[in-house]
Amino acid sequence: MLERFGLTKQEITVYNQLSISKGKTGYMVAKEINMSRSNVYPVLKSLVKKGAVLYEDGETRKYFRVNPEEFFDNYIMSLTKIKEELLEVLKEDEEPHDGYFTVEGETNIKDKMSILVDGADKRVYVCGKKEDIFFLNKNFSNLCEQGKKVVAITDNIQGWDERIILYESAHKLLQMGLIIDSCNAMVGNINGEDANCLYSRNKNFVLSYKMNLKNEIEIIEMKRK
Numbered sequence: 392m393l394e395r396f397g398l399t400k401q402e403i404t405v406y407n408q409l410s411i412s413k414g415k416t417g418y419m420v421a422k423e424i425n426m427s428r429s430n431v432y433p434v435l436k437s438l439v440k441k442g443a444v445l446y447e448d449g450e451t452r453k454y455f456r457v458n459p460e461e462f463f464d465n466y467i468m469s470l471t472k473i474k475e476e477l478l479e480v481l482k483e484d485e486e487p488h489d490g491y492f493t494v495e496g497e498t499n500i501k502d503k504m505s506i507l508v509d510g511a512d513k514r515v516y517v518c519g520k521k522e523d524i525f526f527l528n529k530n531f532s533n534l535c536e537q538g539k540k541v542v543a544i545t546d547n548i549q550g551w552d553e554r555i556i557l558y559e560s561a562h563k564l565l566q567m568g569l570i571i572d573s574c575n576a577m578v579g580n581i582n583g584e585d586a587n588c589l590y591s592r593n594k595n596f597v598l599s600y601k602m603n604l605k606n607e608i609e610i611i612e613m614k615r616k
Contacts, residue, residue: 396466397441401426405434406443406456414446414453442466489592494577497586504581505530507571514540516604518560519567521547523581531555544607558611568600576600 393403408420415423421431435454438444443462446454494500508515508530515534517524524543528551531541535554546565548557567588569577576597579588591597 396443396463398438398443399434401430401434402438402441402443405431406438409444409454409456411456411458414455416451416453420454489594491589491591491593491596494579494588494590495586497582500577500579500581500586500588501526503588503590504569504577507569507575507577508534511539511571513572514542515572516542516544516570516601517568518544518565518604518607519581520565521545521550523567525550528552542608544604544611558608560607560611568604570597570601570604573597573601 393406394400398406404424404426405420408424409415417428417432417435420426420435421428424431435444435446439446439454442465443457444454445457446452494503504527508527511534515531517527517531524545531543532552532554534541535552540556541552541554542556542558543551544558544560544565545551546560546562548559551557567577567579567581569575574597575590575592577588577590578600580586581588
């Protein structure tokens with residue numbers, strides 16, 4: 392996981408060997424991880440430059456690991472600054488294309504869904520098995536706090552934020568679907584190696600899927616009576 396914070400495998404090995412309270416010399420670190428000192432010192436220097444390690448000079452220089460939370464927060468802040476700078480450079484004046492886009496991979500799909508939900512202006516409709524879409528419950532709670540409407544069709548209505556309008560569906564093969572403000576829609580399979588979703592801003596596509604969800608809700612309401 393530390394690779395995601397810009398550290399190489401060698402840097403991770405050295406970083407994990409250090410402590411935030413007890414300093415170690417380069418010689419000590421090299422001996423403990425069975426690495427030559429000629430290799431350890433450049434790694435330590437790199438870790439210092441990346442803000443993951445501090446050192447204290449005395450009779451011998453001792454290295455300390457920066458508190459992990461502080462290091463992570465600093466790294467994220469630096470990425471946020473880079474993001475803001477890049478967005479200024481890459482600013483788009485054109486409207487997004489309303490074609491049909493394929494999003495592959497479970498992580499990418501969930502990230503896309505989270506971004507869409509968080510950006511909702513008025514309402515969100517979601518459909519799917521609880522095990523597939525419950526990761527959005529916190530996002531939905533935030534929308535409800537803002538007075539926005541959230542409707543969910545799922546196979547298990549237990550444990551959701553009580554402000555969500557819930558419809559329990561008996562369909563065994565409940566496909567994941569998401570509609571944001573009647574402007575964006577995302578439909579497909581969210582889990583596993585074959586995770587693959589279709590995303591579009593096309594009005595006809597969004598309207599068609601919206602009608603499908605509306606029909607499903609009507610069927611569920613009829614069975615309640």
